[in-house]
Amino acid sequence: MSDATLAPAGISARQRIGQLGPLIALILLVILGAVSSDTFLTSENVLNVLTRSSIIGIIAIGATFVITARGLDLSVGAMAALVAGLGIMGMNWLLAYMSPMAALVTGMTLALLIGMLAGLVNGSLVVFARIEAFIVTLGTMGIMRSLVTWMSDGGSISLDFALRDVGRGLYYGAVLGIPVPVIIFAVLAALGEFVMTRMRFGRHVTAIGSNPDVSRYSAIPVNGVRLATYVLQGACVGLATLIYVPRLGAVTPSTGILWELEAIAAVIIGGTALAGGYGRVWGTVVGVLILGLVANILNLTSYFSPHLNGAFQGTIIVIAVLLQRRRGNT
């Protein structure tokens, strides 16, 4: 949990507490959950929350890099649906030529590449065509969403049953009792944290978000790095769909709707600055878990209707941004 890259010395105790705010909130939520429900702390429930959080979590790790570099990607939900749809269609088609396992692996590789390609398109429009990231990804979101609707003809694109049996393990399997999605999420989070704090790429992402002009005048390859964040985001979306597809085995026009907002919310709750220049992957993980736990606690307890989940999540987002602004002012 080191912020070695850009967090300098000389910050006040209050700011330090502010930086740990999301973690404190998470601990409070865990205590609240444990007090209010007997089943909350069972390993089954905990693993369930983690597994459900991992898809958004993997996407949010990519979003952490995009946002830290002062970018934004609203298209991730639609992108996930499109990548999953194309992946399923590819795998079904490949099944005629190879074994289900080979088709699955080839199709997954394909999905990952499609995700990166979609990210490359987003990034190129932002970096080279110099269009606002908000506009670009709003546009590609609409395009990709409608492609999914068109491809599925308004219905669903389903994975062949032969593939379902082979792929099941990716979502429902476990290693040493830990579900596969959780392992992928954890490994990716650790990698992301390492890239952000220990690698030159992470420093350049942070520097660009902090001040693009200073970065340009400092010989940092600004365009290349910004482009790379969008490609990275695409790769994360591709990876997330690898888990998603075996889970439901189908894609519909409503797959992945509002995922972009959940991912962005997790990033912001985790303490990454929406204006860029400061990002932390571990914070994003905490943010994802906070969102997941709120939903879980509402489901387990009867104080509030689970239908109020969105209201609680929204409140948390607003509070997180308020706290962030205070940090910026001091």
Add this chain to the structure above:
Amino acid sequence: MQHSASGSGLEIRGVTHFYGPNRVLAGIDLGVRPGEVVALAGENGAGKSTLMRIIGGYQAPGSGTVHWQGAAVPADLHRTESMGITLVHQEFALIPDMNVAENIHLGREPGRFGVVDRRKMRDQAAAALRLLRSAIHPEAQMRDLPVASWQVVELAKAFGTAPGLLLMDEPTAVLGREETAALFDRIRAFRAAGGAVIFTSHRLDEVREIADRVTVLRDGLITMDRPTAEVSEHDIATAMVGREMSDLFVPRVAPAAAAPVLEVTGLNVPREIGAPVKDAGFALHPGEILGVAGLVGSGRTEMFEGLVGLRPAQAARFTLRGETRPLPRSREAWAKGIAYLTEDRKSRGLLLEASQILNADLTLGALSGGPLLDPGGERARYAKARETFDIRSANPLIPAGRLSGGNQQKLLLAKTLASNPGIVILDEPTRGVDIGAKAQIYRLIASLAAEGRAVVVISSELPELIGLAHRIIVMDRGSIAGVIRQPETGQVTEAEILRLGLGLTPASEKEIPA
């Protein structure tokens, strides 16, 4: 000092102002009578704009008083305007999506019951523009007009408020000769009608032409306040610069004769505002310090930013270490050993919230660092740089933005020079730096040249260029107006540079760039 009779005209008493710890104005006393035109001269940062803003009601003075026609001037824009004081900024306060007439009447549209009388507005605007001998159509869209027209509209708008005191900050900076002459005639008419004017200008010929009195500010103090008729441009320049700088510099060492390391001809750099850099050419030699003088806006910075790929530019011919090639892109220039230190330390030079260590290593890391960060190496390099550049700070993790100006500048130098470049371009290397740090930076620049590097120093401070440079390029409105070589004995004088840079020398006297 000539003070007006109490209760008439402008009366400034003991105005002092601080920005943070920096004293910008130090007890200014100034009076301006109705029917008087006062030119406010001074170097950048002397406090001219702050004084104008205080008189114009944009800002309350830290201490001291400002009275106009016997009444205290409030720090409230609308109330000062209703008192008859109007300030024309260097930045335009015009709306691109409105037409000229609408802009001229912004906030005081003619009409009744909230219904705008468009015909009256158009006719009044046309009349106001006629007084400035301008051919701008009152119904032209603002965004379609060139920058000089914006200035003319801004001036028409200002005269249209029927002010008693008109404040103008660099009104002629973007105007052509004809427009300037028309403005001066308008000012003369305004003066004859009893109006008072305070204006700033870098062009001393204009000051002499239109001003009744010249007031020179230096470091927040008035160093001269005399009738224009009694002073020469040399007097004004001396009062502007004024300090003894000779012991700040190490003696110049003539560079050994060597082939140029960089040559460029026909360099063109387009610009958004102001005259583009046209057909510039020069050569850089190892061991030589090339000074670049010229007014702010003359294209000095743009010329070199174009050369190092930081903005679009074309050159007829570019030769680097004997190899003729296209102009480099920005990272290419760095990789080829050309370093550029920006004049804009705070928004282009340093990541103000990041640690000093990170800043110092940013460029080197981007150029030759591996994919993994190397915290140990960074600390070691920083420790060395801190000694070399004498960066004074208790803790290298303190954010760069919390350092003093001088230490920030030394950190920026350390960052820029970390990759050991052979060609070093320094844009305003001592901006906002105190005198002690200045002397250190001068010694550093001299040693860079002594080590055989080609050094360029772009500066607004003429003593700095005279004390450091072997040759001085003088820029004027996008073109190289001339090149001055330091004499064998003695030094170039400021007057020689000012003559070239202020457009006073006939073209025939200009030396062909070497």
